[in-house]
Amino acid sequence: MDRFPAVALLGPRQVGKTTLARQIAQQRSSLYLDLESPADRARLQEPELFLSRHRHQLVILDEVQRLPGLFQVLRGVIDANRLAGHRSGQFLLLGAASVELIRQSSESLSGRIYYLELSGLSVLELGAEATEPLWIRGGFPDSVQAPDEASSSIWREQFIRTYLERDIPQLGPRIPAETLRRFWTMLAHSQAGLLNAAALGRALGVDGKTIRHYLDLLVDLLLVRQLQPLHANTGKRLVKAPKIYVRDSGLVHTLLGLDSADAVLGHPVAGASWEGYVLETLLTLMPQHCQPFFYRTAGGAEIDLVIDHPGGERWAIEVKRSLMPALSRGFHQARADLHPQHCFVVIPCEGSFPMAPGVEAVGLAELAAHLAG
Template sequence: MLKRSLEPILKTALKISPIVLLKGARQVGKSTLALNLCENYTVLDDVSTRVSAKADPNLFIQNLKKPVCIDEIQKAPELLESLKLYIDTSRHNGDFLITGSANILDMKQTKDTLAGRIIEVDLFPLSAKEREGKPEENIIDKLFAQAFDVTPKPHKEIMDDVITGGYPESLKLETPLEKKLWFASYVSTYIERDARDLAELRDIDSFFRFLHVLAPRSTTMLNKSDLAKEVGVRVETIENYLSILEQTFQIKLVRPYFENIGKQFVKSPKLYLNDTGIASYFLGINSQESLEASHYKGALIETFVCNELLKHISFASQPTNLFHYRTNDKREIDFIIKQNSRIIAIEVKSSSKVDTSDFKHIIDFQKSGSLDVFGVVFYMGENVLWMNERCVALPFSFFY
């Protein structure tokens, strides 16, 4: 079984908090990780367990043998108030590890219930480092330390990882047909079990159509009006659909960076799907050949980089924020990573060659502000190439 980068953080959280929420999309490995840390385990996906929990939440919590993991807590949000009452009268750190495939703390009725009593930990699909058996290595820390050691990775294997994504079960799939069947099942199950339950969706067909319209837009500026027009629904419906996808960890909206004085900025977020395997499925890409020939190759590779950055930000040694950057005169940088007053500006190229022109917007950004900015271009070549003392091109094997 592959080790997860979040495991040490999860163990520490259980030492210092009575409740820890392990949240992430379905099938990312929450249950597997929780089972390694808890002897006692109850699953709210089980109908009889869920009925019991909803019938008398206080009694249900009292009768559980602690410490305990309560899996899929969003199935019985009534338990949150009971957890609060129990903790307020009998507070012991590590008593409750709860998991959720929907972000229950973003729901209006539960937002303030556990304030001050809970630590949230985000679990993502497997990172490239986790797949390689290096869960302790953090690429965000390495970027800021300028530790650019790389182990060569065959181009084909990188492309296969883009197509497969990071869900643990998807790594076991060997043929395009197996991938198609698994991802089709994942999407339909997600719609039936999470999106429908979370929002009481009345028009599943429109929501499914929305998913297909959204996938080709990964890496693009969010435009709700265009989405509404293409899907054939109101803008308010699109906002509801986007909220559902965010709460169930299927998309990420990367906010704009606009701290430079004297520039006019695009202030819309950029949209990214949270797994390139899901994105590839929606785009009909199931082989290296179809990826290389696809109009969406660059977008999928940029989505891969975004997901890798987010996974490593979740356990970086310092608080880190991720932004995108674009001015009204179309000076664009794919990603801005910020730690305190230090910034790494990142561009993503799907080609195997790189030159100084690929750094032009980064260099302009370096000149425009007073912060410490280091520039990185990720590309499909094999070597670490220094352009100057503040700019470097890194091969995609850096992620491994």
């Protein structure tokens, strides 16, 4: 972090940015300002004068999207600090991700800022024994660490309401909260499915362009992920539409009214939800410059996740919600098309075992550690 004059940590609200900031504040001399606090915002009425007095400290600005005009001031302060010999580790900016926030910060702080996307808690942080609780409750700290399932479910419902009714309008878009919730819920019902903008538009009574706008908004806010298809030169007709995932599995379950592990396991979405949880875990932990895709042909060859590493190495990963998984004909066809160096099948238990020559069944925590390492 000290390599950069300003580091922006972006993610959905309550993902743990404030906790991380306070841990950093305890480790070094710093000043923490919460820009949702009227008292802290008042301290920045003359921001250039105030911030210049703290050039020897790390200044942490939480919920920075509340004062977007601050970026222009930060540029001058950063440059003045650089001339004084303080070249890095000057500011830590925390905020909910939005296209407008990133645009304003990149325009004002070009060459002076580095972005880090914060995801929820993972099995590498909580251990393999937390795999199922993380899947059922999602990765938001207050949800997965709640004392019981009911408290976790209530927290997630309040998060959804607050995000739709307060946070998203603060970021600019003027979309009725009920409309956006219906759209979000529809995506949860079709978790891990191919995007069909026309069908979604008919269900909501809007056109495809509006659906794309809603989807882009949720993607930009780090609430939904689009996984693009791999366009390999295999001579076969390939699927062109992306797959859509609500990124936090706990939110999937709350949007669908599933408030306990038993409710999730008894619902048809369980397999797709598990797939989404596994993919999100792996994609947030994979090294930089890796490229993720899925592979599917019109003939039925399919692999849930393909990760291309910078050196040319390719991993093929299939996700199964079964202790005794079977490899489909489509998987073998896809493997023959892509020639991956490593093939894994993620299963909902710890340990690993060979399933076929060159194919290993493995628990999520073990594969996540292998990928991250």
